[in-house]
Amino acid sequence: MAATETDFTNALTPRYMAWYSFTRNPTAIIGALMVISVVVLAVFAPLIAPYPEHVGAAVNFRARHAAPDWTYWLGTDKVGRDILTRVIFGFRISLLLVVGVLAIAVPIGSALGLLAGYFSGWTEKIITGFTNVMLAIPPLVMALAIGNVLEPNLVNAMIAITLLWWTWHARLVYRVSKSIASEDFVEAARLAGASHWHILTREILPNCISVISVKTTLDAAFVILFGATLSFLGLGVKPPTPDLGSMVADGRQFLPEMWWGVLAPGFAIFYATLGFNLLGDGLRDMFDVEV
Amino acid sequence: MTGASMQENYLQTFAKRIAGFIGVLFVLSLMIFVLARVVPGDPARIALGPSATQEQVDAMRLAMGLDEPVIKQYFAYIWNALHGDLGRSLISSRPVTREIAALLPATLELVIVTIVIMTLVAIPLGVVTARYRNSWIDNTGRFFSIVGVTMPSFLFAILLQLFAAYFLTDWPIIGRINHGLSPPVGPTGLLLVDSLVHGRLDVFTDAFQRVLFPALALAMSGIGQITRITRSAMIEHQRRDHVLTLQSFGVPDRVIVFSYLLKLSSIAPLTIMGLEFASLIGNAFVVELVFSWGGFASYGLEAILQKDLNAVMAVVLISGLFFIVANIVIDLILLVIDPRLRLKETN
């Protein structure tokens, strides 16, 4: 039976099957739209935000702690700045963090995972041993420790998160590349005289790309979450730059009455992480991979 | 295969894991030690405050052994750590271990309740969503699990507090216990246990009410992950031949799902639960802050913000130890569940 089924599905191209799964998955499409909206808001923030001047250290005491209304859709904060504006600009910081962390952590983690999976022996032992140690460290605790040793700001938060993040990619890519490295076609390529470089980049890596891209999308969500948590705890971007995590921390002092001060930035974070996560889930179903 | 060799393999597998964990702890201590030594800022200066004279700082450096070679300092640190001495807090100058020991039960209690909630909610939810795949039950369950994964712990904690503030006005949401109740002391330090030991139902009720929301907030992300893993493991195993074997002979679906598949599918979530423990400890920092829990994590956060290096190192090490103990427990459970881990590969 299994054989018959594969035989029939052979007639369907992988691309068709992937596209079919993706388009039949409403949550994946919703996720994609959410991600696009966050990116658009972040990129065109100055054009979209209603009060771009409220981004900095502006004060507007007459309207402080205003509840949401038609003038300030999401209300204002303790010095009267429009929360909607600051949320939109807050997305910029979040996405900057995502790009900064993943642009470094993903290539490094993937490269190490690839090496560990392909070369057995000491390369494998050292890399997997080191990743296992890193995984035993509560990431938030470590990031807090690093972030505080350095000066709390965006770049240092980025460094702290990156230092921990690559291990997850290394682990995942290691698992995949290890199993691919044992396939006959890798040995065949080696017997055909291919170099290690060729085998790593042309034979193994292409088979890891779908896993890496799914993981990266899911990671975007977690980096946003992680960065927000760091700044919520006071180790993120310095005021007055609008950052979603520190906006929640600020607003918390005025609970439960001024709920919008917390809920607006809080749900903004949630919106972004949910979007990336739904998209990542959809991609996972689409490529049919374990992440 | 004889019973003896199976036993031997059992021990061997387990000994290997323990050895691995000891290695982890060793490297972790080395990393955190190096990190603490490259910090800009003199620990002696932090301990004495800005008003101290240079002579006082120098004397302090000598007393703290900061002028010794780093390698020597490290081994002295490890030696002392093995004897239960992780140095003195730079801020309070009390022994760090004693300070942490006083706060650990609070966090332990929170974490244990969290794990209980996590297991009780996530695994059944995973099984049910897999069983009724693509029905409204599945969609709802999946929605909640994805919310659990993606919602920041602090937001969920705050939402719970807001909920209590507006709708459950009598529900205590701050702190671990109403100190007016004069809670009993000992033997475990866990209020939920001690109050029952001493027959103090009022304390138990109060403590239980207070632990519920923080534990829920802390459990949220784990529930999301584990539900998802359980569900996909169930679905993955459903396609296997062994299910077909039982179906072919008319073994009822409920037996296949709740007995055969459940045991097989609990392996993956248990493994993940071990790894999740690292982020659980991290989230405890946030949740303890929001609920003014006054546990180990709050202490850690305070230590980090004040650059109390000895305390920070102790917190990181003990967090790592937490992770390792949890994983050893999970490994033991897995050894019981999965015979393949105990048996030698027989080709």
Add this chain to the structure above:
Amino acid sequence: MSELLKVDGLDVSFHTYGRRLHVLKDVTLAIPQGGRVALIGETGSGKSVTSKAILGTLPGNAKIESGRILFKGDDVLAMPRGKRDALKGTAFSIIMQDPLSSFNPVFRIGRHLDDVMRFADLRLGNRSSTAERRQRIFEVLRKVQLADPERVCAAYPSQLSGGMRQRVLIALSLLHQPQLLIADEPGTALDVTTQDEIMKLINRLVAENGLSLLMITHNLGVVRQMADEIYVMRHGEIVEHGPLSEIFSRPRQAYTRQLIDAIPPLYGANVTDQEPAAGDAIVEIDGVSKVFEDRPLFGRGHRHVAVNDVSLAIRRGEVFGLAGESGSGKTTVARMIMGLIRASDGKLRIDGKPVEEQRGSAAFRRKIQIVYQNPGTSLNPKRTVGQTLRVPLAFAGMRGKAVEDRIRELLLQVDLPDHYVSKYPHELSGGQKQRVAIARALAADPEIIVLDEPTSALDVSVQKNVIALLTRLREELGLTYLFISHDLSLMRNFCSRIAIMLRGEIVEAGEPRQVFETPEHPYTRALIAAVPVISDEEEKRKPAVSDEDRRRYLVDTAA
């Protein structure tokens, strides 16, 4: 004879990725009371779907469009769920195909057996105690020649050998004396000698208990022993049916004839004798051993002697066959010749020079190439045929147009059209993938090619074409083959010399005619005797095996 089961005009379709695939078209077949019926067909013919439809275990995306399945005149498709479930295991039972994955790895064998028996008892309205069920289970296990039922029940699936698991699967189907046994390729994953034992066991059980049998298989040799009546299936349709003797001697359909003709004969007039090669020895192996050791950090290490004191010589231009069952060490020998693993002891020479000195050198790599068993994993799914073939050519120093020309030439040599250059592996059939793998091996202009069971994953008709291609290439290019296989009838016709391996040692070697006509070693005799053949004449000419030898080499139940 009345009909026990009748499948009448059955149409089944699968729905995957928004497409409807019609997998069974108007399938009609009948199994008489006490009859033995075989359903044969190649991969994808729909034979297993038919059995699943009868059992009611079709996957969720399958739909029965029309048709009836009558068991003693009652349509099981029209029955309510409960009534239909009540038939399972009691009216008809299945013997499952793949023994390892057929059991849940975290439950003991005994638990599987007990649950199946318990719920069938419940459906029949019997209340049984655990102890009583245990008795009955032990009885059935003894019936399938499992001598120590207690140990079998206490074992986890991975602790039993493949043959033992297959026996447990048979026991599972016999727990409640069904009237019809459906055997879905039993023993296919097992070694040929074990498979032979299993077939004999099923046959005996069917005869002794007066059961009816529906045998689903792709192996015509098996059919000859196991069935009186045959249905031939292709692309979801029954193309031919009739009594065994008629189908085998006078097939009406071209497809059936093609299937029968594709099977290499073991004895008789149609056997091909390959010319013995007269060339000098290109590969010389002298007293080679290989011991695998692992030394864990804790506890005792394991030592496994994979190859023990093997000596052989392969002459230039010959097809040297290395036969043996799984674990006999034949692949290890080949990998040592290729320089992929080091020998623990002994000398290996190629072209007179020690392998140890040459391994890793470019010239050595180009001299000896390999074609793997599994076409699914031997090609990179992310690379086109052209990209795959370009690697060895680039290594050989070819550039630009020369590469493209050579690729075209290679495809021509393996009978694939030009435009296949841009195809990905998923666009190719199993046989075509294997042709690409052969082209890749040829690209480096090798002198020796190791063929590691190159056709065992292919259907017989495809196998025949691939073998013909290999034969032609050897003649055209003057290649030397080291052919590793467990398929003795294929080796009889394809090899110019063969060696039989057992537990790491060569027990017999020589020209095929001599080895098959007058096998010396009792293991060789047992191995040949176990090969399923399609004619009585061949069956008669098989060597005799004494009971003592059978026990010594074949029976795995005592393991």
